[in-house]
Each structure stands twice: as C-alpha cells, then as structure tokens.
Amino acid sequence: MAVPEVWQLSRRALSLKRPLIMGILNVTPDSFSDGGRFFSLDAAIERAQEMEREGADIIDIGGESTRPNAPAVGVAQELDRVVPVIEALTRRIQVPISIDTYKAEVARAACAAGAEIVNDVTGLMFDPDMARVTAEADAGVVVMHTRGMPDTMQADTSYDDLMSDVKKYLEQSVALAREAGIPDARIVVDPGLGFGKSVQGNLELIKRLAEFQELGFPILVGPSRKSFVGAVTGRGGGERIFGTAAAVAMSVAHGASIIRVHDVAAMKDVAVMARALM
Numbered sequence: 001m002a003v004p005e006v007w008q009l010s011r012r013a014l015s016l017k018r019p020l021i022m023g024i025l026n027v028t029p030d031s032f033s034d035g036g037r038f039f040s041l042d043a044a045i046e047r048a049q050e051m052e053r054e055g056a057d058i059i060d061i062g063g064e065s066t067r068p069n070a071p072a073v074g075v076a077q078e079l080d081r082v083v084p085v086i087e088a089l090t091r092r093i094q095v096p097i098s099i100d101t102y103k104a105e106v107a108r109a110a111c112a113a114g115a116e117i118v119n120d121v122t123g124l125m126f127d128p129d130m131a132r133v134t135a136e137a138d139a140g141v142v143v144m145h146t147r148g149m150p151d152t153m154q155a156d157t158s159y160d161d162l163m164s165d166v167k168k169y170l171e172q173s174v175a176l177a178r179e180a181g182i183p184d185a186r187i188v189v190d191p192g193l194g195f196g197k198s199v200q201g202n203l204e205l206i207k208r209l210a211e212f213q214e215l216g217f218p219i220l221v222g223p224s225r226k227s228f229v230g231a232v233t234g235r236g237g238g239e240r241i242f243g244t245a246a247a248v249a250m251s252v253a254h255g256a257s258i259i260r261v262h263d264v265a266a267m268k269d270v271a272v273m274a275r276a277l278m
Contacts, residue, residue, distance in 0.1 A: 023056035062100030090114030123173030131180035143173035147196030
C-alpha cells in the first residue's frame with residue numbers, strides 16, 4: 001500500500017518527500033538521556049530554538065519521562081511543565097510543536113496552547129478520551145505500540161510473533177482514531193522501539209520496518225540513544241551518536257518517514273544522505 005507523501009496537521013501540511021526530523025525536548029528532571037538539562041523554561045526555549053536552527057522539522061515536547069521504570073507523573077504536574085513552554089515557543093519558532101503525552105487532559109491543553117501534533121506512546125489505548133480530544137483539536141497524531149506502562153513495560157519482552165503483534169496493536173490504534181473522526185491523512189504509526197522490546201526485538205523491527213508500510217501510513221521511529229543501541233555498541237547514553245546514526249540510516253532505508261532524535265543536526269545529515277543513497 002502506498003504511503004502518503006503529506007502529513008496533515010491542524011494548521012499546516014508537512015511534505016514527507018524527504019525524512020522529517022522530530023527534535024526531542026524533555027522538560028523533565030529524569031529522562032534517560034538529557035533529564036534536567038532543559039527543565040527550566042528559559043533552557044527549554046533556548047534548546048527548541050537551537051534545534052530549529054539545526055534543521056528540526058518538528059519539536060516534540062514531553063513533560064513525563066517514558067524511559068523504562070520511570071515513575072508516573074500527575075496531570076497537574078505535567079501541565080505545569082509543558083504548557084508554559086508550548087505557549088512561549090508558539091511565538092518564537094516556526095516549526096510545528098508536538099506534545100508527547102498519553103493523557104487526554106494534557107493533550108487538550110497543549111493543543112489549545114499551540115501544539116499541532118499529539119504523540120501518544122500508548123497508541124490512544126490508555127486514556128479513553130485521547131482519540132476524541134485529538135480529533136476535536138484537528139491535530140496530527142502519532143500512534144505508537146507499547147506493552148504496559150513505563151514502570152512495567154520491560155518486565156516481559158517476549159512475543160509469539162513480534163511483527164504480527166505490533167501490527168495488530170497499531171491497527172487497533174488506527175481504528176480508535178478513525179472511530180473518533182481523525183482522518184487518515186493525520187495519522188502516523190510508530191512501532192515503539194525500546195517500549196516493551198528486547199534488544200533483538202528492536203533490531204528486528206528496524207530490519208523489517210518496510211512491512212509496516214502495509215498499514216498505509218507514514219512511519220515514525222525513535223532509536224535515539226536508546227538502550228538497545230548501548231547494548232550493541234557498549235556505549236553509555238551520551239556516547240551513542242554513531243550507533244544511533246546507523247539505526248537512523250537503516251530506518252530511513254527501510255521506509256521511515258519521520259525520525260525522532262536528540263542530535264538534530266547530525267541525524268538530519270544521516271537521514272538525508274540515507275534517502276539520497278536509496
């Protein structure tokens with residue numbers, strides 16, 4: 001099935017004729033790679049502007065760490081972290097803002113503040129109001145596969161058939177989106193690298209990424225600095241740029257349209273070169 005060449009957001013459409021780079025902005029004290037660095041409003045604004053200058057096509061803002069074993073954050077605290085940043089950035093950057101949350105109340109407030117994309121790591125599954133809220137905001141949506149919440153998702157990473165299970169989950173997420181009135185043109189799928197997957201499972205997902213094109217939606221992947229990269233390379237979180245680059249290149253070669261990364265400038269070069277080599 002042909003994958004769309006445009007992703008429709010609430011206020012614009014993004015061309016997918018080249019890989020898009022989604023820059024990660026964690027406004028949390030405990031994210032696995034850069035927790036605390038951009039926790040203050042000024043630091044978050046500065047980092048978002050820096051990523052835009054480096055070539056980010058989207059800024060993805062998260063107020064709750066979804067690293068393995070991360071504790072949950074309440075709605076009020078998450079709102080306090082993300083809404084001021086989004087409000088400030090809508091006046092300072094030109095690229096669209098994405099809210100990384102699985103809570104409908106946070107998504108609603110973020111979209112009201114200026115976010116154009118809802119990036120839900122639970123694929124609209126955990127909050128029954130999320131699909132409706134996203135539809136009402138006319139937002140683009142990323143539906144991701146996971147298994148369990150962050151504090152439990154790595155407890156069992158075995159699957160009878162990994163690819164089939166992930167596909168079925170994403171199909172269910174897409175069905176929820178459609179039932180809520182979200183048009184297909186606004187939907188992106190994400191197989192969920194690092195979320196309830198073993199090292200070999202993550203590698204298999206990248207190697208077989210093209211199979212997800214059968215769903216008929218653009219594919220987003222987020223391999224940036226993740227533990228499976230460290231397991232293969234033996235590198236710590238801040239030393240995984242080259243391992244990440246290899247994962248990004250292979251993901252683009254196998255059909256990824258959007259890459260979610262920390263190191264924007266470097267990974268944009270990798271993604272653009274990988275596409276050119278294809």
